Amino acid sequence: MTSRKKIALVTGGSRGLGRNMALRIAEKGIDVVITYHSRKDEADAVVAAIEKSGGKAAALQLDSSNIKGFPDFFRRLKTVLADIFQADHFDFLVNNAGTALYKPFAEATEEEFDTALNIHYKGVFFLTQQALPLLNDGGRIINLSSGLARFAYAGSAIYGSMKSAVDSLTRYLALELGPRRIAVNSVAPGAIETDFGGGRVRDTPEINKNIANATALGRVGLPEDIGGVVAFLLTEDGRWINGQRIEVSGGIHL
Numbered sequence: 001m002t003s004r005k006k007i008a009l010v011t012g013g014s015r016g017l018g019r020n021m022a023l024r025i026a027e028k029g030i031d032v033v034i035t036y037h038s039r040k041d042e043a044d045a046v047v048a049a050i051e052k053s054g055g056k057a058a059a060l061q062l063d064s065s066n067i068k069g070f071p072d073f074f075r076r077l078k079t080v081l082a083d084i085f086q087a088d089h090f091d092f093l094v095n096n097a098g099t100a101l102y103k104p105f106a107e108a109t110e111e112e113f114d115t116a117l118n119i120h121y122k123g124v125f126f127l128t129q130q131a132l133p134l135l136n137d138g139g140r141i142i143n144l145s146s147g148l149a150r151f152a153y154a155g156s157a158i159y160g161s162m163k164s165a166v167d168s169l170t171r172y173l174a175l176e177l178g179p180r181r182i183a184v185n186s187v188a189p190g191a192i193e194t195d196f197g198g199g200r201v202r203d204t205p206e207i208n209k210n211i212a213n214a215t216a217l218g219r220v221g222l223p224e225d226i227g228g229v230v231a232f233l234l235t236e237d238g239r240w241i242n243g244q245r246i247e248v249s250g251g252i253h254l
Contacts, residue, residue, distance in 0.1 A: 006031070006092065007030065007092070008022075009090055010022045010033070010096055011035045012098060013043070013046060013094075014037075014039055015039065016223060017223050017226050018094075018096040020227030021096060021227040022034050025230065027053070028231050032056075032058075033057070033059070034047070034060075035064070037061070037063060038061075040059070043059035056085055058080045058085075060077060064119055064123040065115065065118035067123060067127075074134065077134065078134070090134060090139075091135070091136045091138075091139045092234045093140075094142045098144065099119055103157075112158065113158055116162060120159065124166060128173065137182065140234050141173060142230055143170050143184070144186070146189065147190040147253075149164040150188070170244075185242065185245070189247075192223060193223075201220060202220075214253055217251055225248060233246075
């Protein structure tokens with residue numbers, strides 16, 4: 001008798017860090033559902049890459065800031081789980097979806113604050129809450145944090161403080177979901193060369209150099225530096241890691 005393959009849900013899995021996470025998770029023999037906000041073509045390309053390597057995958061549209069839309073999302077997810085994976089639950093939730101915001105504290109507006117809050121904290125809180133009935137006991141939750149929750153860069157007061165809230169939430173989830181044997185951790189990337197924030201870190205030589213100089217390993221991070229860590233945390237080898245903030249930054253600002 002063959003054991004059922006496990007299934008991961010990765011939000012924002014169509015590009016950047018989320019794309020690499022989805023691909024690396026699939027390499028571990030885990031089937032994957034990714035969400036995308038607007039670029040269906042990019043999401044379909046990730047699904048095709050996973051299927052080409054022998055895995056099963058699916059993509060669903062999700063606006064992670066629209067909490068009222070979550071019940072409909074989970075209805076669609078139930079259909080996809082049944083039709084594509086012959087399952088009625090999934091095992092791993094990776095709360096990765098997010099957007100960048102660079103704004104000095106003195107200039108930040110309430111609208112910008114509320115938008116970021118919905119995406120980076122409120123959305124994570126309630127998406128996880130509503131996922132619980134579909135999440136198998138013994139599963140895992142990974143919340144994406146940021147190095148900016150530990151050190152401060154001017155212009156990141158909103159983003160960094162909300163990622164600090166995610167780190168705190170992670171510990172509470174680990175405690176309260178412990179009776180279901182669901183382990184919960186946060187992964188905090190440092191600065192990464194992606195199109196995040198319009199490619200600011202990747203495409204601005206001065207910023208890239210300054211970050212490399214502040215990092216013990218002497219360079220800026222790449223998506224490939226993050227996805228494997230997330231994938232590892234979903235394997236049996238990572239089963240006893242719980243309630244932790246794991247910074248994956250090459251040793252920035254030590």
